[in-house]
Amino acid sequence: MGAEISSEFRSIPDLLRYRVRQSEAGEAFRFPVDGQWHTLTWGQVWERARAIALGLHSLGVEAEQPCGILASTRVDWILADLGILCAGGATTTIYPTTTAEGCAYIVADSDSTVVFAENDEQVEKLRSMRDQLPNLRKVVTFDGTSDGNWVITLDELEERGRRLAASEAELFERIIDRVEPEQLATLIYTSGTTGNPKGVRLVHANWLYEAEAIHQVGELTIDDVQYLWLPLSHVFGKVLQVGQLREGFPTAVDGRVEKIVENLAAVRPTFVAGAPRIFEKVYNKVVLQAKEGGAAKYRIFRWACDVGLQASRLQRAGKRPGIALKVQYAIADKLVFRQLREKFGGRLRYFISGSAALAPDIAEFFHAAGILIVEGYGLTETSAASFVNRHDDYRLGTVGKPFPGTEVRIASDGEVLLRGGGVMRGYHNLPEETAETIDDEGWLHTGDIGELDGDFLRITDRKKDLIKTSGGKYVAPQSVEGKLKALTPYVGNVVVFGDQRPYCTALITLDEEAIVPWARENELGELTYEELTAHPKVTELIGEAIDVLNRGLDRHETIKRFTILGRDLTVENNEVTPSLKIKRKAVAENHGDAVARMYTDTVQSL
Structure with missing residues (x-):
């Protein structure tokens, strides 16, 4: 290694x-x-x-x-x-x-x-x-x-x-x-x-x-x-x-995000790299299209997903599906999955996901559809790639094995330390910050919390983002946020709070591409996006998803209250980076009043 x-x-x-x-x-x-x-x-x-x-x-x-x-x-x-x-x-x-x-x-x-x-x-x-x-x-x-x-x-x-x-x-x-x-x-x-x-x-x-x-x-x-x-x-x-x-x-080069789907069909690539938000959006669109096709089509879609997940889990466990499951998967593939793969050009070997954590449920959905997303990991300070899953050696939910020549160590507090040829030569004009990040033995302190499963690395959260409730319990917010986004196509961004607080709360934005068609179907088509964010029916819709989320979480992780923001988080408002990572401190500052209200008795609790 x-x-x-x-x-x-x-x-x-x-x-x-x-x-x-x-x-x-x-x-x-x-x-x-x-x-x-x-x-x-x-x-x-x-x-x-x-x-x-x-x-x-x-x-x-x-x-x-x-x-x-x-x-x-x-x-x-x-x-x-x-x-x-x-x-x-x-x-x-x-x-x-x-x-x-x-x-x-x-x-x-x-x-x-x-x-x-x-x-x-x-x-x-x-x-x-x-x-x-x-x-x-x-x-x-x-x-x-x-x-x-x-x-x-x-x-x-x-x-x-x-x-x-x-x-x-x-x-x-x-x-x-x-x-x-x-x-x-x-x-x-x-x-x-x-x-x-x-x-x-x-x-x-x-x-x-x-x-x-x-x-x-x-x-x-x-x-x-x-x-x-x-x-x-x-x-x-x-x-x-x-x-x-x-x-x-x-390499076909075109940075216009609105052209991605069109270009995939035209270029027919064998691999594409992207950030998790892109895969979340694709997943949301697929789910919405199935719902818009009517109740029968949506039932077929859900059945195909269930069959695909069964086959996927057996394959990843090193087992083979029985004859009945093989036949069912062939039907599911013909009715649902093949059409999805064709949208990506028809010859895609895999996607590469990086820059932020990919929700395991999203990775599982794509794998069930016959599309592998190999997740990788690295920092700007390590020249990007330090770990990656291989197409024939992967574990969903991990960022894979280290690159040749890269060493990894897990510190006593769970922080991931890296050493190798990709590590930067320092921060420009900032010797003190450099010394704080790279120790005397050449280990770069990543600021990420992780664990090793054999040679596979699993990142659980950012060290500075871990929430410690006032009851002394730790919560990894990215994990909770990823699970919610995988549960419903109507959620855009989620930011979980709760550090030194008695319970966890969340600021939520809506996915406009998903919520507008839903509004038309529910006789709310005349409302603007901002008006939808405040409508009781939308609050109920998101609340139902959070109820499902909470049933799968430990008690101290559950979201007790939430607020739907009137707009999405943006680069212009300094709330997300250009690579779509959430800036938690900036979000907390920009929406401080909304966060504060969730810790008073004036907000309806779930």
Whole structure:
């Protein structure tokens, strides 16, 4: 488990060069333009990366010089990232949802001298804060407008690079050869729950470790096709890039969440990575469609799910179903499950889930339908992937086995400690915070509570999120929240409270896609979403689900009171991160009055 692994490559540019030599004419990327999919070969990627790198070199970008990318997931993001790394620089990632003030903080703290900005809207964020960014020399825009001076287009940058390549033919190779394994490659700012975000310093050696570990695990091959929609500003999206470089499979790139279902059918990927909220939404939609089909169709759906779960549980226990169950499953598959798999393109080998805990009930439903979700685990501070279930060696409810070369230890208080090639080199400009996170023996303290079942790791909650009631009982809120979301399609987000309180309560938001059709069926179709959240029938609907939830919980875990919020939790209100993790402290602050009311006698108790 803990044996070190090494890479034959010196840097990500060196790995890119290898991939181009191996697969020059092969498809690297597929991307949408005006409703049509276009492709880039690895040879074309090399040409574009060279033009961008030399364009940056002409702007004075040198070794380890941070350059920001402020854009959504698209092929230009990846090309800009490769260009920055091939110039010897380091990529600073910035979510496109970041405010102007937040962008200014990251650009200034990282000392980024060049920022790639997606469009005029993103350029304006930087322009409005320009007086706070004296070291920002140039903005390169993908779709925005050039002013010929401070702001130039990506095409203009690449043209500068091509001119330089024509005059100095060997320059690009010389720059690549100078990039060392311990040079800074990426600064990823963790969104955090309080204060300013912290820049996580990841070097080329970190990414090379991830690439080699992915290769040794052997789950991905050059014959795979990836559909990539995850935010590339997040470490989960980044690690998928280096996995692709190592293995050489093509990737279809489109970050538009509203296009996911349409793109799955068009791309027909063999694997897709996503956050749990996406799988919850798919599950909710499937359940709702079955209900909308009428009582008979819904009974068939529930029967198929029961049959599928029986077969799934036998399979995971290493047993074979009997003849009767085999026949029943074949019918269930024909009537229900096959149609679901076809929506994902028909050749999906598995989904990969990460960035937050996946509710076991959701994983079980998909497995019953013949769709495996392999859950993994890691942090920004560990270059994303540290654990993952394998397609032929998995346990639902766990995050799998460690990557080759990663060591794990469970501390006396249950905290998960990790050590290995993926561990960051520290927080940018924050030596004290670094020392608090990585101890003298190199163990990174993750802040997550977990347990080992053989080699499989199970994460139970965040250390700081564990609730201790005033009666001294501990509650893992994420577990309770996940169970509720699996019980009903009408719940969007759930946040459980109860620390130092006599009982647990919950703030709940509704899933708008689910509750609106329900409202029409229940003669409430004229009400707005906000009006629905306050309607007694909706309160009763959610209350029934919580009654079912509570019957399966220990007494101290049960939800005694709940409040349905008038809106969903949002990134804009600082209540969830761009990767859809809930910021509990921010939610408590934004909705403090609602929480307080649940601990008074004026609120109806369940």
